[in-house]
Amino acid sequence: MPKQVDYEDRRRRIAEAVCLLADELGPEGVSMRDVAARAQVSVGAVQRCFRSKEEMLLFAVGHVGERLTERVSARLAADPAHALGHAIDEIALLREEHRAEARIWLAFVAQAVVREPLARTLRNSYAALEDLLTRLVAEAAGNGPADPRAEARALLALADGLTTHVLMGHLTAQAAEDVLNTHVAGLRERLRT
Amino acid sequence: MPKQVDYEDRRRRIAEAVCLLADELGPEGVSMRDVAARAQVSVGAVQRCFRSKEEMLLFAVGHVGERLTERVSARLAADPAHALGHAIDEIALLREEHRAEARIWLAFVAQAVVREPLARTLRNSYAALEDLLTRLVAEAAGNGPADPRAEARALLALADGLTTHVLMGHLTAQAAEDVLNTHVAGLRERLRT
């Protein structure tokens, strides 16, 4: 058996390049040539890793989703007491250092509306997040008449909307954070009864 | 003075075509040729209406924003009693017949993150909506410690997030509507005190 290559590693490296470019130009704006240049490989190498551009984008968005859920899980394990607040805080991607990820996420969400395979991938991520939040809300609630699923959906949508508004420059990150914290506080209040 | 043409009307007709196509393929996916074909004019005619593609897209998104704010205003005038609930209901674009507009809006928002002129246009629309909602919340509130601006921001973000989740198929329109109504009900409750 002749030459052997670690394709998995290269796929990840390429996915990073995709993210960098998608952050700058949107996912429609990334070309195979640019990706190859950014990842410091030849175009042929990219083609051998992914059968098509679509496959490449799909892998990249999955990569981002994975990192996000990992980070949320890590936060949960580290500080179970403030689980809800911290979880939604991470999901909202408001912190400066995750601005790039937020941009990529939004870009792919917008594309997903028009490209079904992408939508499937993203729905999985959202379903996982909704389940997680639902569980956290249910745990925080005693046994009141609250509907944890509905609260989780509201939280997720609110976080997503705030992130979007920050990205467009309609809100500052601080303002969004305040709105989010207020909502979470109100939710805890409601759950306590 | 020889031949004269109503450019304003044609710009609108072309904008409609842009919306139809952007709804199907995303705004990156619309080409001048397709737009011209859809609007039943020649490519040259489109070029004479808009100096560039960017100018065309900008006009189109402005067109959509105009229609949206018009509709919200109409609702307000028609039924001032349930102003808040109806207003946010319209903004969320959850009703089936406005699904296309919602898709276009999301697509442009995603692009705006990467194209500053578009972002400016959209920020204007959002600022107008936020002001409107702030006013409605302030009117609904007596004189409690509530922060109308913050509540308006939460409402707007929640509506936007829910719309996005419906478009991706993560939530049904009904589920989103329920979440939204619950939130508005909670807000009214809070404002009453």
Next chain:
DNA sequence: CCGGCATCGATACGATCGTATCGAAACAAG
């Protein structure tokens, strides 16, 4: 050492894009 195969990267190809160009057509003014 060598023949064979996996991998390489450069290049070719065809399509599509936004935009520029230009002669023909259409209409008002003289």
Next chain:
DNA sequence: CTTGTTTCGATACGATCGTATCGATGCCGG
């Protein structure tokens, strides 16, 4: 009718895209 100006739509152009192709390269088993 002729002239002058505006609008027309077809076509040309150059760039860029995703993808296919292919000879060179380098490693491994024998």
